[in-house]
Amino acid sequence: MNFELTQERQMLQDSLQRYLRDKYTTETRNAILQSEAGMSEEIWQQLADLGVIAALFAEEQGGFGGAGFDLAVVFEALGRAGVVEPFMETAILAGGLIARLGNPAQQDLLDRLMAGGLQLAFAHGEPTGRYDLTHVATTAHAQDDTILLTGRKAVVFNAERADMLVVSARESGAVDDPEGLSLFLVPKDTPGLGIQGYALLAGGRAAEVTLEQVRLGAQARLGAPGQAAEAITAQIAAACVAQTAETLGAMETACALTKDYLMTRKQFGRPIGSFQALAHRMSDVLIEMEQARSAVINAAGHLEAAPAQRERFVSAAKNLIGRVGRLVAEESIQLHGGIAMTQEYELAHIAKRIVMADHRFGDVDHHLERFIAFSAA
Amino acid sequence: MDLSYSDAEKAFRKEVRQFLDQNLPDDLRDKVRRGKDLGKEGHERWHRILNERGWLAPNWPKKFGGAEWNAVQRHIFEEEAAAASAPRIVPFGLSMLAPVLQKFGSKAQQDHWLPRILSGEDWWCQGYSEPGAGSDLASLKTTAVKEGGHYVVNGQKTWTTLGQHANMIFCLVRTDSAVKQQEGISFLLIDMNSPGVEVRPIVLLDGGAEVNEVWLTDVKVPLENLVGEENKGWTYAKYLLTHERTNIAGVGFSQAGLAAVKRIAAAEMANGRPLIENPHFAARVAQIEIDLMAMATTNLRMISRAAAGTAPGVESSMLKVKGTIIRQAINDLARRAGGVYAMPFASEALEGANDMVPDPLSAGPVAAQYFNNRKLSIFGGSNEIQRSIIAKESLRGGA
Structure with missing residues (x-):
């Protein structure tokens, strides 16, 4: 080790x-x-x-x-x-x-x-899919040398600025079937591609993406027809490692700001961090931070492992970071008091990043259920 | 012990429901349901409607024009109003300042200010917190000095909720610096249109601007705007804070919030089924519902006890802590239920891309509300301050 x-x-x-x-x-x-x-x-x-x-x-x-x-x-x-x-x-x-x-x-x-x-974007999740990776209702009809895409993608990050979108669509199978999924490279100016953008609460922008008879050549397909599910799962696992590490970094900043504030803000004539009720809560946060770091290391260290093992560690990390993230964000705000509620104070953005990370690639509950499934297998 | 409502109480509930059904404007109901800002006009309109019915001031004695409802009636109204998505009643004049004026104000002050609160002629805001005086409120530094028939006020107040709409502010000011902090504070009523008053908005982490800083520079305040006696302001402030807390359990808000969670979770699909049918999510909802059912009874028991004459102290602190924990847990559930559609910055998504955004989001900006309501455990005396009050009363003196 x-x-x-x-x-x-x-x-x-x-x-x-x-x-x-x-x-x-x-x-x-x-x-x-x-x-x-x-x-x-x-x-x-x-x-x-x-x-x-x-x-x-x-x-x-x-x-x-x-x-x-x-x-x-x-x-x-x-x-x-x-x-x-x-x-x-x-x-x-x-x-x-x-x-x-x-x-x-x-x-x-x-x-x-x-x-x-x-600049690129990945247009995969759909309005009724929540966090299910294989839920794709968008269809791809191949005819001779052309492929027609039709469907709608939900909350696609970076869609407006992307030169190209990687779009998932179904060539066969039922709506949540892992078989039959393909990926296509769609240049941003392709006719039939609609992008309606909006700002995100935790920064950056996303869009609702519509595909109405988007016509592509066969060379737009990534990989073999209908066989993209495995690659999508593997790449989302990499995204989960990146996301949990990013959240860990944000949590470090939240803790640093909070520790600093506890020792400088004075009420009742002394630093508020000298009150045991606050000091103990900071200690609990610091204990959980060590757990969070370990969970990220576990997931990162198993990203190259066999899929079943990889996914078990990825879901463990995503679940733990989701739980600890909420604790760190909420406690950091509470231990600061009113100042943490203001937009211009750094913690405001950091806290939003931490909490909203739980809404990407599956939340605490989603990954708990997944962990159970991969542990039973 | 009897948990059933009397015939009179059932009739009252019916009357309230009917009133809300007939008088709550659709546009206001819609805005409340979507978590949108009502604007000054919206709040004023709803106050006018309630005032015409005589229900704007449920806790005021009848001699001042109030409804003088008992605890059960207030509870029923709160439940029905929340279920109907009625706007909250802006509390600063009605349930914070008014009880102080009724108990400590002069006859002239009562005759002048109370009717103007009911009519909506004055919009009050609260000048308590300062940048250096939050939990330690008694350390406040804004000064008022008597000079030529006026008080001259200098200092800075902060976290002034809806101060941008207000024309009057009640302030705690220091009138004596030589004595113990709590014994040199006075309670002043200040016209926001006076020269030297400046209001600056504070943008909060959810993007909203509901709170403000209020700067006071050489503001002249008539001597008759002092409430009660000079240097007794701390007593009045504490009295006001206990009144601020009688509704702080927010049972009605929680009930409405939980109903919203169920609406969102019924529309949101997870693995081909409504999220509300997911055992894990359903368990989270049930857990909070169990707590809330007990909270409703705790709230009623404590309000009844207070009405029987016991001064609310520990009780109001307990209601604040538990009530805010439950409300925040419900906000957290609503955020979770929203899934990926909790991520858009909702005000823009709702205005600009309404037809593009599917059902779950139409329940309101759930993530923004989650962040905004982190304030509940901070303001009005943080939950840590409340816990200290509970401990002090029950471990040492009180019990």
Whole structure:
């Protein structure tokens, strides 16, 4: 057993944290949050130049990382600084699926992606699907050399800015059947593709995506027809590792702000952290933080394991981080008092990030049920 | 012991239901159900409607124009109003200032201010907290100095709810710095239109602007706007806070909130079935419902005890702590029920993309409400302060 980061990962973490500490201040983030784009092109490019995107891909894909621990290192740093730029959407989800399933021509996109010159989105979940990964009612009809997509996708992150969307659609089977799912690369200006965007409570933007007889060539398909479910599950597992690491980073920031406030804010003539009722609650939070870090390490360390084992650890982490995240967010706000309710204080954004992370890729209950299923198997 | 409602109480419930059915405007009902801001006009309209019926001030004595309802009547009204999605009654004038004026105000003050509260001529807000005086309210620093037939007030108040709509503010101010903190505080009524009053909005984490900072710079206040005696303000403030808490259990809000959770969970599909049929989610709902059923009776028992003459102290603190825990748990469930559709910043999604967003979200901005209601355990004396009051009374002095 060895809990130290490799030298390469340590260097990546150091340079990323240094950059974000200098550049990604609360004021910078609040300005980005209030901008129409909901992200900064400049920061995106600079982080790409630092190698942040390449660190999320394996060497044979043109990157220099791509393992669970690489994802964890990058996303924990992004979460700690509350970065809202869409690395999850572009690199992990859509980029990861292209890397996993794409033919050589499609793989060529990854070079542009790692250089910072491509934005992507993954349009998968649907309005009645909640967190079910195989619930896809959107259809793909192949006829001769063309494919027609029809359906609707819910809360698609980064859809408005994406140059291309990776869209899931069903070529055969019932609405929740793992068999029959395919993925397609859909350029943003394709006729019939509708994108209605809105801001998200925890920063960034998403959209409702409609597909009305969207006509594609057969070369738009990623991988073999009807066989995408396995790749989707694997890539969502990677997204869960990234998401739990990001939330862990955000929780670290919430704790740091809270500890600081407990020792500086004075009421009744003394720092409020000297009141045992508050001090003990902070202690409970710190105990749970260690558990949270361990859960993320467990999941990251099993991302390359066999699917059944991988999924069990992923669901364990997502469940635990969901529970501890809520505790950390709620206690941080309560221990601060009124100041934490204000938009301009850093904790406001961080707390929203932590809690709303439970609404992506399945919540506490969803992953508890999944954990039970994978444990019984 | 008899848990059934009397015939008179049943008739009262019917009367309330009928009234709400006939008089609650559809647009206000709709806004409440969707968790949207009523605006000043909306609140004022609802107050006018209640006032015309004589039900705007349920806890005021009849001689001041109140309904003088007993605990059970108030409970029935609260339940029915929440079930009908009626707007909340803005409490600052009606249930916070008015009891203080009725008990400690002069005849002239009662005659002048109370009718204006009922008519809606004045919109009151509360000037208690300051940046440096939150839980430790008695350390407040805003000063009032007598000068040429006026008090001259300087300082800063914060967390002033709906202060942007108010024309009057009741303030705790320091009139003597040489004595023990609690013995140098006075209770002043200040016209917000006076020179030197400035209101600045505070944007909250859910994006809403319901609270404000109020800056007071050399504000002249007539001497007759002092309530009761100089330097006795702390006594009046404590009296006011216990009244603030008689409705703080928020049983009606919780009942309405739980009904909303069930509506959302019936519309939201999970694995091909309504979420409400998922055993895990159903268990979460049931657990809160069990707590809420007991809470409703706890609330009634404690209000009845207070009506019998026992001063509310420990009871109101207990109601506040447990009531807010339950309300926040319900907000948490509503957020969970919303699934992926809890993520959009709802005010924009609702205005702009209404027809695009499916049913679950039409129940309201569930995540924004979850974050906004974190305030419940912070304001009006944080739950930690309440626990200290309970411990102090029951471990040492009281019992």
